[in-house]
Amino acid sequence: MTTSVDQRAFRDALGRFASGVTVVTTVVDGVDHAMTASAFCSVSLEPPMVLVCSHRTSRFHDAVLTTGTWGVSILTEEARDVSAWFADRGRPLEDQLAGxxxxxxxxGAALLDDALAWLECTTHAVHDGGDHSVIMGAVTGAAVRDAVDDPLLYYRSHYGTIVRSPLSEKTIQEKA
Known part of the structure; x- marks a missing residue:
């Protein structure tokens, strides 16, 4: 497939889509693998399914395809440093969860404590996504941490959090 889209314009356009931040994990032969992912979303409520995109050349990519099981930690705003750590491709593989x-x-996957919610998944399908693979997972477990409600967001290469508006899906429905 050839494209005439300017790569800088494409990256800049995608950067204007705010997303939540997750760390996705798996474990192979007792070695933890992890990566920060903002390319994550829900796919289906029935059955419960999510997807995450992983660069084909990353260590995590081969590990998750080998295991077929993975965990997702949806990060809190306090987890900025953790997100940055797992986004660093140069970090050592051994003991990357130390601290x-x-x-x-x-x-068996590591689920980070500094998270709003956790999902456990079994790979359902893997699709070609260009330089990434789109990994669809059947959710086998889910939990939330009610005591914290401030998500870590990513927008234009910066971390942030939400400013709550008095309008919401619920208040709009109440007015109708």
Whole structure:
């Protein structure tokens, strides 16, 4: 497929889409693999499914395809440093979770404690996404942390959080 889209314009346009920030994890032969991902979204409520995109040349890509199981930690605004750490492609593989509080999910993947919510997934399908793979997961477990409600957001290569508006889906429905 050839394209005439200017790459800088394409990246700049995508940068204007604010997204939440996740860390996706798996474990292969006792070695944890993790990556920061903003290319994550829900796919289906019934059955519960999500997707994440992983660059084909990343260590995480091969690891998650090998295991077929993974965890997703939806980060809080306090997790900026953790997000930056797992986004650094040059970090060492060994002990990359040292100093990062986490617990293990049922499937063995690390779930970061500094998260709003956690999902555990089994790979349902993998699709070609150019230089990435689109990994669709069947959600096998989900949990939320009610005590914290400030998500970490990513917009134009910067971290941020939300400013709540008095208008919401619920208040608009109440007016109707």
């Amino acid at each position: 990062v509080p986490f617990h293990r999910g049922v499937n």
